[in-house]
Amino acid sequence: EVQLVESGGGLVQPGRSLRLSCAASGLTFGDYTMGWFRQAPGKGLEWVGFIRSKSYGGTTEYAASVRGRFDISRDDSKSIAYLQMNSLKSDDTAVYYCARVTPYSDYWGQGTLVTVSS
Amino acid sequence: DIVMTQSPDSLAVSLGERATINCKSSQSVLYSSNNQNYLAWYQQKPGQSPKLLIYGASTRKSGVPDRFSGGGSGTDFTLTISSLQAEDVAVYHCQQYQSFPYTFGQGTKLEIK
Numbered sequence: 001e002v003q004l005v006e007s008g009g010g011l012v013q014p015g016r017s018l019r020l021s022c023a024a025s026g027l028t029f030g031d032y033t034m035g036w037f038r039q040a041p042g043k044g045l046e047w048v049g050f051i052r053s054k055s056y057g058g059t060t061e062y063a064a065s066v067r068g069r070f071d072i073s074r075d076d077s078k079s080i081a082y083l084q085m086n087s088l089k090s091d092d093t094a095v096y097y098c099a100r101v102t103p104y105s106d107y108w109g110q111g112t113l114v115t116v117s118s
Numbered sequence: 119d120i121v122m123t124q125s126p127d128s129l130a131v132s133l134g135e136r137a138t139i140n141c142k143s144s145q146s147v148l149y150s151s152n153n154q155n156y157l158a159w160y161q162q163k164p165g166q167s168p169k170l171l172i173y174g175a176s177t178r179k180s181g182v183p184d185r186f187s188g189g190g191s192g193t194d195f196t197l198t199i200s201s202l203q204a205e206d207v208a209v210y211h212c213q214q215y216q217s218f219p220y221t222f223g224q225g226t227k228l229e230i231k
Contacts (some may be wrong), residue, residue, distance in 0.1 A: 047220040104158040104173040
């Protein structure tokens with residue numbers, strides 16, 4: 001059974017950084033593109049970005065709202081995907097989900113809440 | 119960017135009745151190289167993460183009850199629940215994955231009448 005578990009969320013001040021992790025099990029992690037999504041309180045879903053598998057170059061794609069501030073990486077030896085978030089703004093407050101991307105998102109984690117506030 | 123618009127925003131249907139949710143994209147999400155519509159539907163129950171129901175506009179994910187069906191092509195899509203069950207109360211989201219940025223509809227809240 002595929003399981004994705006996010007961690008690393010919390011309260012952070014505007015302008016600071018935070019790194020989220022997504023630990024995967026039940027799949028050959030290195031074979032898959034892994035994505036990040038977010039959902040602001042009471043709002044809809046927003047795609048943040050993803051990282052392709054090494055077979056497809058390990059390249060990344062980002063939403064315009066986070067490009068240049070967020071960075072997605074992966075450690076296939078540990079089956080973990082990361083979302084490094086820099087220069088955080090109040091608009092980044094959301095539950096962040098990781099998901100397997102095939103290219104639809106067939107498995108999702110439970111999410112981790114990031115609150116950006118002074 | 120492809121804008122996804124769902125209708126209605128909320129819907130109340132009696133148990134056992136049919137529920138239909140619409141999703142319209144501002145551009146076609148048909149991927150010409152394989153003639154597939156890159157459109158997915160997700161179900162998100164209160165306090166839970168989204169779950170994939172349908173991909174390719176009409177293919178149910180394994181394990182999804184057959185009362186859920188998807189249809190449409192190009193820019194107009196529907197999600198139909200043929201006989202509403204109590205456990206289907208949720209917000210339903212459509213998503214296009216044909217081009218970047220991947221975009222979602224605003225969500226449709228489905229309740230029991």
